[in-house]
Amino acid sequence: MASIIEDELESSTSNVIYITEEHRIEWTHEATKELLKLYDEKCDMLDSGIISTQKKLWELVSKDMNKKGYYYTGAQCENKWKTLKRNYRSKMEKMDKYGHKRPCPFENEITEILSKRPQENMFNRSYVSNKLGRYGKRRDDFDYQINLNDPPGFGEERDPIDIKEAKLLPKVEAATEDLIPDTEYIIQDNFGLTQVVEELTQLRKVVVKNNKTNSDILSKSNELNMKIVSYLAGATQRETQTLELEETRMEQQNEIIKQMKIQNSLLQKLLDRLG
Secondary structure (H helix, E strand, O other): OHHHHHHHHHHHOOOOOOOOOOOOOOOOHHHHHHHHHHHHHHHHHHHHOOOOOHHHHHHHHHHHHHHOOOOOOHHHHHHHHHHHHHHHHHHHHHHHHHOOOOOOOOHHHHHHHHHHOHHHOOOOOOOOOOOOOEEEEOOOOEEEEEOOOOOOOOOOOOOEOOHHHOOOOOOOOOOHHHHOOOOOOOOOOOHHHHHHHHHHHHHHHHHHHHHHHHHHHHHHHHHHHHHHHHHHHHHHHHHHHHHHHHHHHHHHHHHHHHHHHHHHHHHHHHHHHHO
């Protein structure tokens, strides 16, 4: 699907005359509104995998803008979106700082787009570039670093700080389109989640080891119990044999006494006859 879209882009833009930086017109209200609508739609396509890269996203936006009669390149559409986000963010920060705000153009449309994509919300993410950076403080008390030339969804989380100390450093003047090809995007791995997974893995190993040890101990305990039962059974048998032997000995002694009595009786009778 992505390759088909790319082929259509290459074939459909050959006869289009774009507005260049040397010959440009202002963005009208309707053109800007159409840009926001198309960007929202193409972001859904990017999320679902229909579009493979940010570059193709903006090329598709530019193509659909052409169909509406607004001839801007993909880079110009992207720069306009970043300008809108920058103005939106500035208005929100002034509202937080001074307690009031001036009307922000297309505030509802931008709020809706950012609410559906928290990773692109400049109040919730950091944007890191090797060329150009601006620093500030997140709206939800997190430190962040912003590069207005970066595409949505790239950045890293930092440690919590006091939002009252939030400041913006002056913007470094640089040609935006010159920076885009050389920009490096860095995604910060969630170290906390990785650490938790590692700890759970170690805990599982300990539990498995303890279970094996307990199983070995139980097996040895059962073996010892069998030996005790066997010994006790042998002792009972030996005791029974001893009782039987003692009973036999008593019977033999009684028989001897009986025979001696018989002999004594015969001797007495013999003595009586002789006397």
